[in-house]
Amino acid sequence: MLxxxxxxxxxxxxxxxxxxxxxxxxxxxxxxxxxxxxVDAYVTFIEGKPDNNDNVAGIFRNIPVAVKDNICTKGIKTxxxxxxxxxxxxxxxxxxxxxxxxxxxxxxxxxxxxxxxMGSSTENSAFKITKNPWDTKRVPGGSSGGSAAAVAAxxxxxxxxxxxxxxxxxxxSFCGVVGMKxxxxxxxxxxxxxxxxxLDQIGPITKDVTDCAHLLKAIAGHDAxxxxxxxxxxxxxxxxxTSNVKGLKIGVIKELVAEGIESGIEHVFxxxxxxxxxxxxxxxxxxxPHIEYALPAYYLIAPSEASSNLARFDGVRYxxxxxxEDLLEMYKKxxxxxxxxxxxxxxxxxxxxxxxxxxxxxxxxAQKIRTLIIEDFKKAFEKADVLVSPTTPSTAFEIGEKTxxxxxxxxxxxxxxxxxxxxxxxxxxxxxxxxxxxxxxQIMGKHLDEMTVLKTAYALEQTIxxxxxxxxx
Amino acid sequence: MAVKDYExxxxxxxxxxxxxxxxxxxxxxxxxGEEPNTHTCPICLGLPGTLPVTNKKAIEYITMIxxxxxxxxxxxxxxxxxxxxYPDMPKDYQISQYDIPVASNxxxxxxxxxxxxxxxxxxxxxxxxxGKLLHESKSGRLHExxxxxxxxxxxxxxxxxxxxxxxIRSAEQAVAxxxxxxxxxxxxxxxxxxxxxxxxxxxANISLRPVGSNEFGVKAEVKNMxxxxxxxxxxxxxxxxxxxxxxxxxxxxQETRHWDEKLGRTTTLRRKEEVQDYRYFPDPDLVPFNLTExxxxxxxxxxxxxxxxxxxxxxxxxxxxxxxxxVLTQSKAVGDYFDEAVKLYxxxxxNVSNWIIGEFSYHLKNANLEIDESAITPKHxxxxxxxxxxxxxxxxxxxxxxxxxxxxxxxPDIIVEEKQLVQIVDESEIEKIVDAVLEENAQAVEDLKxxxxxxxxxxxxxxxxxxxxxxxxxxxxRLIKKKI
Numbered sequence: 001m002l003x004x005x006x007x008x009x010x011x012x013x014x015x016x017x018x019x020x021x022x023x024x025x026x027x028x029x030x031x032x033x034x035x036x037x038x039v040d041a042y043v044t045f046i047e048g049k050p051d052n053n054d055n056v057a058g059i060f061r062n063i064p065v066a067v068k069d070n071i072c073t074k075g076i077k078t079x080x081x082x083x084x085x086x087x088x089x090x091x092x093x094x095x096x097x098x099x100x101x102x103x104x105x106x107x108x109x110x111x112x113x114x115x116x117x118m119g120s121s122t123e124n125s126a127f128k129i130t131k132n133p134w135d136t137k138r139v140p141g142g143s144s145g146g147s148a149a150a151v152a153a154x155x156x157x158x159x160x161x162x163x164x165x166x167x168x169x170x171x172x173s174f175c176g177v178v179g180m181k182x183x184x185x186x187x188x189x190x191x192x193x194x195x196x197x198x199l200d201q202i203g204p205i206t207k208d209v210t211d212c213a214h215l216l217k218a219i220a221g222h223d224a225x226x227x228x229x230x231x232x233x234x235x236x237x238x239x240x241x242t243s244n245v246k247g248l249k250i251g252v253i254k255e256l257v258a259e260g261i262e263s264g265i266e267h268v269f270x271x272x273x274x275x276x277x278x279x280x281x282x283x284x285x286x287x288x289p290h291i292e293y294a295l296p297a298y299y300l301i302a303p304s305e306a307s308s309n310l311a312r313f314d315g316v317r318y319x320x321x322x323x324x325e326d327l328l329e330m331y332k333k334x335x336x337x338x339x340x341x342x343x344x345x346x347x348x349x350x351x352x353x354x355x356x357x358x359x360x361x362x363x364x365x366a367q368k369i370r371t372l373i374i375e376d377f378k379k380a381f382e383k384a385d386v387l388v389s390p391t392t393p394s395t396a397f398e399i400g401e402k403t404x405x406x407x408x409x410x411x412x413x414x415x416x417x418x419x420x421x422x423x424x425x426x427x428x429x430x431x432x433x434x435x436x437x438x439x440x441x442q443i444m445g446k447h448l449d450e451m452t453v454l455k456t457a458y459a460l461e462q463t464i465x466x467x468x469x470x471x472x473x
Numbered sequence: 474m475a476v477k478d479y480e481x482x483x484x485x486x487x488x489x490x491x492x493x494x495x496x497x498x499x500x501x502x503x504x505x506g507e508e509p510n511t512h513t514c515p516i517c518l519g520l521p522g523t524l525p526v527t528n529k530k531a532i533e534y535i536t537m538i539x540x541x542x543x544x545x546x547x548x549x550x551x552x553x554x555x556x557x558x559y560p561d562m563p564k565d566y567q568i569s570q571y572d573i574p575v576a577s578n579x580x581x582x583x584x585x586x587x588x589x590x591x592x593x594x595x596x597x598x599x600x601x602x603x604g605k606l607l608h609e610s611k612s613g614r615l616h617e618x619x620x621x622x623x624x625x626x627x628x629x630x631x632x633x634x635x636x637x638x639x640x641i642r643s644a645e646q647a648v649a650x651x652x653x654x655x656x657x658x659x660x661x662x663x664x665x666x667x668x669x670x671x672x673x674x675x676x677a678n679i680s681l682r683p684v685g686s687n688e689f690g691v692k693a694e695v696k697n698m699x700x701x702x703x704x705x706x707x708x709x710x711x712x713x714x715x716x717x718x719x720x721x722x723x724x725x726x727q728e729t730r731h732w733d734e735k736l737g738r739t740t741t742l743r744r745k746e747e748v749q750d751y752r753y754f755p756d757p758d759l760v761p762f763n764l765t766e767x768x769x770x771x772x773x774x775x776x777x778x779x780x781x782x783x784x785x786x787x788x789x790x791x792x793x794x795x796x797x798x799x800v801l802t803q804s805k806a807v808g809d810y811f812d813e814a815v816k817l818y819x820x821x822x823x824n825v826s827n828w829i830i831g832e833f834s835y836h837l838k839n840a841n842l843e844i845d846e847s848a849i850t851p852k853h854x855x856x857x858x859x860x861x862x863x864x865x866x867x868x869x870x871x872x873x874x875x876x877x878x879x880x881x882x883x884x885p886d887i888i889v890e891e892k893q894l895v896q897i898v899d900e901s902e903i904e905k906i907v908d909a910v911l912e913e914n915a916q917a918v919e920d921l922k923x924x925x926x927x928x929x930x931x932x933x934x935x936x937x938x939x940x941x942x943x944x945x946x947x948x949x950x951r952l953i954k955k956k957i
Contacts, residue, residue, distance in 0.1 A: 072522045085521070092515045094522060191522040198757035226524050227759050305757055308554050311565035312519050316623070331558055354556070354752035363754060 002027035003154035004469070007211045010157060011059035021050035021062035025106055028064040032108070032155045035472050038136050040128040041150035043069045044077050045109040053104065059214050061104040066156035068147050069110035070117055071202065072191040073097050080193050081125035082115045084313045084320045084338030094191020095226070096160060096202050096219045103218045108156045111146025115340045116310065117167055117195045119143050120412045123403055124342045131399070132174060133470035134437055138396040141171030141412075147205045148175040153472055158206045158215050162192055164199045165298050166391075166416025169428035172205055173391035173440025176430045176470065178212045178457070179205045181416075183448045184423030185230035187216075188223030194309040196302035197228075199420040209429060209458045213237035216450065232448060240454035243462040246280035250456065251384025255291045256415045262394045264434030269390045272431035272441050275463040276456070286383050288376040291418055293369045298417045299410060300353050300366035306343075307350030313338065345406065370421045377422045381446050386456050389415045391428040391440030415442060425450045429457045430466045438468075479681040479719060481712045482689060483641035487654060489633045489664045490602060490672040491534045496629035497601040498525030498568065503631070505670060509607075509624035517629035519563030524758050527552075531631035532575070534663040535599040536764060536772050538633050539576025541657050541779055542594045546769045550575050551761040556752045560621065561604040563628055571753045574598035575764065581657075582781075583650045584799050592650055593638035604628035633663070639678065639689065644708035648701050651675055652803055656780040659805035668700050675704055680725065681715045690715075691725040695739055697732045707732035711739050783808050791815060791822035800830050806845040814851035818858055828854060832872065836879045848882030849875075857885040870894050897944045900952070903936070906944060907952045910935045921957055929953065 002010065002024050010024060025048075036042060050062050067073065070080045072090035074097075079085045093101065100107070114124035122130040122145025130145045132138040133153040140149040144161030148171035151159050161168040163181035172179025180203045187202045194200060204215035217237045223229045252273060257266060277283050315321035315334030322333035339347070353362035380387055392412055402409040419426035424447050431441035441460060445453035493503055499516035516523040539546050553571035579594035604625040608618035635654065641647050655666035655673055666673045680692035695711050698704040710732075715725050730739040755761075778786070780802040787798035787808075801811045807829065814825045829844075833854070837844060857874055860866045866874060866889060877888045889895055897903055910932060911918055920928035929950070936949045 078521070080521075088521070090515075090520065090522070092520070092523075190524050193521040194758075196757075225526060227526050228524075228757075304754060308556050308566050308752070308754070311556060311558065312521070312563065314558060314560075314565055316560045317518065317563065318520070327560065351752065354754050356750050356752075359752075359754070 001031075001154070003031040003157070005157070006207045007059055007063045007157045008208075008214065010063055011061070014062065021106070024062065025050065025064060028108060028154070028156060031153075035133075035153050036155060038131060038472060039133055039149050039153045039155065040130045041111055041140075041146045041153065041155050042066070042109045043079055043081060043112050043125075043127055043146065046073075046076060046107040048106050050106065051104040056102075056104045058103045058218050060100070060158075060218055062106050063158065064108045064156045065100060065105040066108045066111045066147055066150045066159040067097065067100075068113055068144050068159070068161050070113055070162060070193040070195075071097060071160060072193065073107075073110065076110065078110065078193070079127070080116045081113045081127055082313075082339065082343070083126045084334070086126070086320060088319050090191075092191065095188035095223045097191060099219050099221075100160075108150070111144070111150055111159060113146055113167075114143035115343050116193065116306070117143040117162055117164055117200075118306070118342050118346055120166070120170055120409050121397070121399075121402065122146060122149075122171070123399065124340055126340055129399060132396045133472050134176060134396065136472075138398050138437070139174065141174035141392075141396060143167040143171075144179070144205060145171045145174075148172050148177055148179065151175070151177045151205050151207060152470055158204060158211050160202055160215075160219070161205045162195075162200055162202050163416075163420065164195050164201075164302060165420050166413040168203045168205060169391050169416045169426060169440065169442060170412060172428045173430075173438065173442075174396040176438030176466070176468065177205055177207055178209055178427065178429055178461075179203065180212050180216060180427040180453075181419060181425065182216060182220065182450060183230070183425045184420075185228050186220050186232075186234075186425070186448070186450070188221070188226045188229050190223055190225040194305075196305040197309060198305060199298075199302060201420075209427075209454060209461045210238070210241055212427070212457070213241055213454050216454075230448070235451050237450060237454055240451040241458045242455060243279065243459040245276060245456060245459040248281045248386070248452075248456065249284055249384040250276060250281050251284050251286035251380055251387045253291065253380070253387050253389045254285050254287050255289075256389035260393050260411070260414070261390060262434065265390045265393065265395065265439050268432035268434050268439040269441060272460060272464060273388065276460055279459055279463055281456075281459075284384055286380040286387060288373070288380055288418070290369065290372040290376050294373055294418045294421055295410065295414055297366040297369035297373070298413075298421060299349070300362050301370065301421075303346040303350030304353045304363050304366075305350065307347045307354065310339075310343065310347055342406070373418055374422045377418070377424060377444075385445075385452055387444045389442050389444075391415060391442040395434050395437035395439060419444050423447065425453050427453050427457045429460050431460065431464050432466065433468060478683055479716050480684045481642055481644075481708075482639045482680045482682060482692075483643075483647055483708065484639035484678045485635075485637045485641065485647060485650065486676040486678075487635045487651065488602075488674040488676075489538075489635070489654075489658050489666060491531055491631040491633055491663050492665065493528055493530045493534065493631050495528060497528050497531050497599070497631040498629055501629065504626055505672070507626055509622070509626060512626045513628070517563065518625055519565075525568060525756075527759060527762065528631060531599055532762070532764070533772060534631070534661070535575045535597060535633050536769060537661045537663060537776060538635070538658065539579065539597045540769070540773050540776060541661055542576065542579040542581055542597060542635065542654075544576035544579030544594055544597055546576055546764050547573050548765065549573065549761050549763055552756040552759045553753045554756045555600075557749050559603070560623055561606045561628070563604065563625060567601060567603065568756055568759070569600035569634075570598035573761075581650065581653060583646060583653055585646060585649055590640070590642075590646060592640040592646075595636045595638050597633060597635045600632050600634060602627050602630040602632045633658075639680075644705045644712065647677060647708055648705050651704060652701065653780065656803050656805060660777060660779050660783070660808075662777065668704075671699070677704075677708060677711075679708065679711050679715065681712065681719060690719075691727050693725060693727065693739075694729045695732055696729060696742065697734075699734070703732060703734050706737065707739060710737065714739065780805075780808070787811070787822075791826075793822060793826055797823070797826045797830060801826060804843070806843055810844050810851055814854050817851060817855040821858075824858060825854070828858070832875055836875070840879075847879065849878055853878055853882075853884055860885050860889060865889065865895055897940055900948055903940070903944045903948050904952055906936050906939045907949060907956065910939060911953070911956060918957060921953075
């Protein structure tokens with residue numbers, strides 16, 4: 001079936017005219033028709049026409065691509081899966097959307113997420129709960145759960161997600177697909193509705209590492225509209241796709257394979273690491289002594305920034321507005337009704353952490369921990385070229401299993417958060433199944449060293465030959 | 474008169490809108506008085522997903538202000554977010570500066586009639602302006618309005634905020650300080666410094682303390698002073714209000730007070746308990762920026778002539794008294810006017826100064842105009858001075874000509890010709906001629922006395938002949954009738 005192929009394969013076949021772009025779009029559309037009711041990956045669908053220009057660089061021309069619904073699309077609703085933006089239509093395109101338009105992708109739609117990207121299960125969407133295609137009683141992970149589930153279910157060929165503390169990698173891991181968070185600043189954030197500005201990055205969610213490299217190439221690059229965007233030459237990422245890892249030093253972060261990890265995951269993960277070793281890579285153990293503080297630091301920094309970033313949703317200019325007698329009441333009602341529980345929890349947490357008298361003890365301390373973690377990474381990268389861990393401590397959990405326990409939910413990001421705090425690139429690649437559910441292998445690289453990350457990921461993919469597909473009907 | 478046992482302690486916060494082409498963090502144009510919401514973009518509207526990009530020109534301007542105020546320019550500076558909810562703020566936070574402003578620890582020597590007073594500058598920083606709210610009610614005040622409209626044209630305009638130490642002791646000193654600061658930003662070319670239009674806004678912190686004390690009293694912050702006059706009135710009112718409170722055993726509350734121009738008094742806007750926690754934190758969308766020594770020195774070397782240098786030049790080069798030089802440099806436009814006029818009239822700069830400070834200022838004040846808004850160009854003024862010098866017109870006529878040229882913008886040459894002002898209008902001078910003519914024409918005098926009106930025409934004609942046509946016929950007529 002066409003929807004089962006990768007963008008790279010589809011592009012080859014399109015060029016050979018084995019089928020038309022319309023046939024491809026139709027195939028994905030009919031796949032959506034048959035499985036979307038079980039998956040609920042999308043918030044909004046986009047209808048487009050195939051592009052007939054043959055002179056477009058890259059492999060994504062007419063490839064069905066989904067976009068997480070916190071990335072602005074001109075003239076198309078961008079809801080952040082929040083009631084407060086339920087009918088919000090942006091008047092401009094995010095830089096990544098512009099780039100994808102230049103690459104002439106066929107947009108399938110906007111995918112569901114945890115409201116404002118706050119969550120790890122996509123259960124925090126104001127509209128619907130996305131299901132994991134591997135087991136629809138389970139969550140797809142989050143917050144880019146819609147994008148990961150859509151790719152896994154064949155409801156699109158590739159997708160964009162955003163990753164603040166693991167929001168690309170954790171759902172990719174849960175859904176058995178590839179997800180990458182690039183170096184902070186590599187991909188423009190302009191048009192990504194901000195959650196935590198110093199941590200947010202847009203990245204690809206794809207079926208394999210090859211598509212990931214191509215999609216990253218399509219969206220990376222300096223953007224004058226983003227002051228944190230890096231002005232650096234963009235390497236030809238697909239050139240990294242060699243499985244030669246001879247002599248590559250792979251550091252296993254010992255703190256991330258210790259307690260709290262499901263034994264099934266630990267097993268699949270270490271088998272995968274052994275396979276890399278058999279390919280000539282050298283496995284070393286590294287320690288990151290401060291990593292245990294990453295989670296608390298993250299849950300101060302991210303909510304602090306969010307409390308400020310989300311202030312603009314006040315009912316004055318756009319989005320939902322509650323009727324009220326005066327301004328203050330309007331603000332209060334709009335935000336009480338417009339935001340969901342998790343968003344409100346984090347806004348309150350962040351507001352508190354930034355308050356006079358608490359700032360130094362919370363935000364200030366968290367920033368110091370952030371510096372310590374960056375130092376930890378620097379030291380670790382002196383011993384290894386890439387650092388690896390299981391992407392998540394558990395496989396996809398059941399819907400409703402953790403909704404009453406935010407702390408347990410937060411713990412599912414324990415292995416992914418450090419890369420956001422340090423701003424380094426990290427990828428999750430499927431490396432096997434544990435009790436029928438996918439396990440993700442996380443590879444982190446040095447600042448701007450996407451090439452080594454992709455090379456390692458490709459080598460892993462080639463050795464593992466993870467061919468399983470979710471059985472959706 | 475009551476014994477004055479309190480002294481006022483005043484610190485000022487002055488916001489100046491910078492005249493950059495585009496706004497602080499986006500490409501929208503900086504404008505004034507345009508159709509509401511026509512100069513906005515997704516960024517200054519704070520639409521979801523947008524990001525700020527710093528306007529380099531604004532950083533240059535605030536650096537210039539810092540240098541002109543003798544400040545230290547901090548090598549690394551940073552933007553912070555000031556968080557509070559208000560409908561004129563698109564993001565519900567203002568991008569401002571907090572612990573590392575661009576400039577800090579400066580001073581300005583304020584020139585007063587009795588000498589100079591050094592006012593220390595705590596800091597000068599850069600931030601973005603808010604939009605404007607239009608409350609739809611008769612008074613224009615929020616509490617009476619049925620609804621309010623927002624105009625975001627101003628949102629994101631670069632603002633320079635200068636904060637002084639509490640070194641000011643009177644309303645007059647405050648006015649002198651603001652006036653001098655305004656002249657500086659004008660000379661730098663970074664702002665028009667127009668208080669009435671809100672491009673220069675002053676907030677004042679005022680407290681009183683017993684003379685001789687080194688402690689500070691409880692302060693009140695006064696806002697909404699939209700002209701030099703209201704600044705002076707508001708501060709004097711507030712000083713008197715606090716003095717009366719203290720004298721009667723009361724206490725001053727720490728609060729923000731609103732100057733009501735119509736009522737001529739300050740009223741409580743919000744109490745200290747209502748003071749907001751702005752939850753400042755570094756803006757993660759904007760990385761800290763470096764102002765290297767080279768950068769600062771380059772800007773310093775390119776600084777234009779500042780008011781104090783100009784004043785010095787006026788004294789040394791043109792021989793002006795210090796008072797004249799100070800008045801002429803209080804605004805850039807006046808200084809420019811004087812420089813240009815003196816170029817055309819090198820022989821007597823003091824004469825030019827007298828006219829600008831005297832007659833011209835008087836007219837401008839009455840018409841509520843700035844010198845560069847007047848129709849009288851330096852060429853006009855010099856034309857007038859030359860007419861006086863050539864004695865074409867008298868000083869008295871000159872004032873009439875000035876009046877006419879102020880109202881019409883016509884050159885004095887033309888006014889004098891059109892109005893035939895070269896003629897003799899001096900009655901005593903005319904009277905001498907009249908007397909001589911009457912003495913010589915006894916017959917005609919007799920004829921006139923006996924009712925022969927024709928004789929009057931003859932006599933007037935004789936006077937005109939003697940005065941070579943310059944005598945004013947009306948005066949001549951009147952004088953002849955009076956004398957007969």
